[in-house]
Amino acid sequence: MSEIFVYVEHFQGIVSDITYMCLAQAQQIAKSNGGNVVAVLLGHNIELLSKDLFADEIITVSHDSLAEFTYDPFAAVLAKIIQDKQPGLMIFGDTSIGSDLAGGLSARLHLPLVSFCKEIKAEEGKLRFVAQICGGKIFAEGDLKECTSLVTLSPGKFKAKDGKTTTTPKVSAYSLPAFEKSRITLKEIILPSGEDLDISKEEILIGIGRGIENEDNVSLAKELADALGGELCASRPVIDQGWLSTSRLVGKSGKTIKPKLYLALGISGAPEHVESIEESEMIIAVNTDPEAPIFNIARYGTTENLLDISKELIRSIQKVKGG
Numbered sequence: 001m002s003e004i005f006v007y008v009e010h011f012q013g014i015v016s017d018i019t020y021m022c023l024a025q026a027q028q029i030a031k032s033n034g035g036n037v038v039a040v041l042l043g044h045n046i047e048l049l050s051k052d053l054f055a056d057e058i059i060t061v062s063h064d065s066l067a068e069f070t071y072d073p074f075a076a077v078l079a080k081i082i083q084d085k086q087p088g089l090m091i092f093g094d095t096s097i098g099s100d101l102a103g104g105l106s107a108r109l110h111l112p113l114v115s116f117c118k119e120i121k122a123e124e125g126k127l128r129f130v131a132q133i134c135g136g137k138i139f140a141e142g143d144l145k146e147c148t149s150l151v152t153l154s155p156g157k158f159k160a161k162d163g164k165t166t167t168t169p170k171v172s173a174y175s176l177p178a179f180e181k182s183r184i185t186l187k188e189i190i191l192p193s194g195e196d197l198d199i200s201k202e203e204i205l206i207g208i209g210r211g212i213e214n215e216d217n218v219s220l221a222k223e224l225a226d227a228l229g230g231e232l233c234a235s236r237p238v239i240d241q242g243w244l245s246t247s248r249l250v251g252k253s254g255k256t257i258k259p260k261l262y263l264a265l266g267i268s269g270a271p272e273h274v275e276s277i278e279e280s281e282m283i284i285a286v287n288t289d290p291e292a293p294i295f296n297i298a299r300y301g302t303t304e305n306l307l308d309i310s311k312e313l314i315r316s317i318q319k320v321k322g323g
């Protein structure tokens, strides 16, 4: 197998977890099919970012025009690298940046692209993809072509820790190719307000979904969270209603969580939510629908009404605490 390239996504001096997951996937392919794993790192002042990338080689392009991500310069540089090096496969994270680049490069270089991959398996010298399409309702499988194939990989199957190493690989600087002035200028990055907590760091999380039914019931979930010593987070319908702040959104458009306990109340388990809870140590689901997909990932579950369960749990915890 020829080389497997991985695009290194980073923001404000930190490599994104999805990049390490892509490297773990690339390493798995290299192990069964051979070939080197090459991380492609674009940016400015990026020397320190390469230190723990689990790759045989890192290609870096450092220039102030790449200090912040905008499509035009990044796509132009990547297009040149792909044309020069002709990797067998290039993996991007299934993120807004990864999808932007992979889609654009596919059109620009006439290369095949498979989006929303859950996994790429090496079978008898061929690469087979499994992609989750139509909002996760359909699994599509197929062979990757033998030219450079582009894929975007969704989180879930691979752990970020498996894409990290303590041995710094060989780093090769690639000179900046000429490209036209970017059509887009980055004016400002607006970060979420710092006043709320960072749910990605919480150990006990109570997630509320549409099953919570109305805003008044949110206070019951909050009471349960307090009793358990945890915090509230939510699926998208709850956030869209404005019942909790955006910083508490779990999922594709929000945060990835890794708590010791995730208690999901009235959450169906849509792929956009599930992809961000898979690293939780224990998931307990409360959902009146026994067919809800959340039960596929939960360790324990009940089909009781979440309001009854919440009240009962609060009562039991208070009893144990002697309150």
Ligand SMILES: Cc1cc2nc3c(=O)[nH]c(=O)nc-3n(C[C@H](O)[C@H](O)[C@H](O)COP(=O)(O)OP(=O)(O)OC[C@H]3O[C@@H](n4cnc5c(N)ncnc54)[C@H](O)[C@@H]3O)c2cc1C
Binding pocket: 135, 208, 209, 210, 211, 212, 234, 235, 236, 237, 238, 249, 250, 251, 252, 253, 254, 265, 266, 267, 268, 269, 270, 271, 272, 273, 286, 287, 288, 289, 292, 304, 305, 306, 307
């Ligand atoms: C591009 C894109 C990005 C997205 N990003 C995100 C994201 O970041 N995060 C996210 O969460 N979603 C995201 N979504 C939306 C996602 O597809 C789902 O629509 C959403 O996760 C559903 O939320 P839910 O499970 O709360 O609601 P529903 O799917 O409506 O599920 C509600 C569940 O509650 C159960 N229920 C109802 N009443 C009770 C009760 N009394 N007791 C117990 N159970 C009860 C029902 O059986 C049902 O399973 C995204 C979608 C797209 C297309």
